[in-house]
Amino acid sequence: MSGLFFNKVAGAFLASALGLIVIGKFSGAVIKPDVPAPKDFAYSLAIETETAPVIVAEVAFPGPVWLGARNAEKGAKVYKKCKACHTIDIGGKDGVGPHLWNIVGRPIGDVAGFGYSDNMRSKGGVWGYEELDEFLTKPKKYIPKTKMAFNGLKKETDRAALIEYLRLAADTPMVQLTHIVDEAVPVQEAVQEMVDKTPILEVPVLEAPVLEAPVLETPTLETVTETVEDVIVEAVEDVVKPDDAGTEGGN
Numbered sequence: 001m002s003g004l005f006f007n008k009v010a011g012a013f014l015a016s017a018l019g020l021i022v023i024g025k026f027s028g029a030v031i032k033p034d035v036p037a038p039k040d041f042a043y044s045l046a047i048e049t050e051t052a053p054v055i056v057a058e059v060a061f062p063g064p065v066w067l068g069a070r071n072a073e074k075g076a077k078v079y080k081k082c083k084a085c086h087t088i089d090i091g092g093k094d095g096v097g098p099h100l101w102n103i104v105g106r107p108i109g110d111v112a113g114f115g116y117s118d119n120m121r122s123k124g125g126v127w128g129y130e131e132l133d134e135f136l137t138k139p140k141k142y143i144p145k146t147k148m149a150f151n152g153l154k155k156e157t158d159r160a161a162l163i164e165y166l167r168l169a170a171d172t173p174m175v176q177l178t179h180i181v182d183e184a185v186p187v188q189e190a191v192q193e194m195v196d197k198t199p200i201l202e203v204p205v206l207e208a209p210v211l212e213a214p215v216l217e218t219p220t221l222e223t224v225t226e227t228v229e230d231v232i233v234e235a236v237e238d239v240v241k242p243d244d245a246g247t248e249g250g251n
Helices: 005-028 066-067 072-081 131-135 157-167 184-197 220-238 244-250
Strands: none
Touching: 066 157, 072 157, 131 157
16 A cells, blocks of 8 residues: 555544544533532521420310210110129118219218228218219229229210219209300310410521523634634644655655
């Protein structure tokens, strides 16, 4: 092969290299994307909040559940838990506990001849509906150190049914409770109080960063010319020139 062939290959190689270099330099000079650093637009989503206390509104006795659960037939079944210590028949005798005939409305600790505990005897008052309900919930809490070993009835419906059964076990049963407590006012007051005590939390407004689009500068003829000239000079300096002796031999 002649040296002219190698010159042509080298020239094509040089032209390709120059083209790639010119394109890279030209695009870098024209397009300059302005993207902010992550630290300039990063933000935290963590929000410190305070939990407001939950306010439970107590329903005054008797509540609608208690009133709706008064059932003497069911109360007779609940009473089976009491019959080991108490009698409920008219003229019934005392057992481990005092007899329960006329219990509703009877003074507390008033059965003659029965050995009450000191706290039961000194309690005072009468066995009304609310007193019986509270006592049957947890006897030892209502009257500490009472001799009654029964742990109590946790279900409000069981207590209401049993008290209704006891109410009827009397010479003259007490008048049945019919009053339904108006819960609207207490609940509204409780809600309003909760709202008043709840601190107002200021939630920081998270502003999304505004990313500016890359600015495309329109190149001028002078800028393009200077860029191309610089690229060509750099490329020419990097390319090895063909050997003069080889060229002459080829001609």
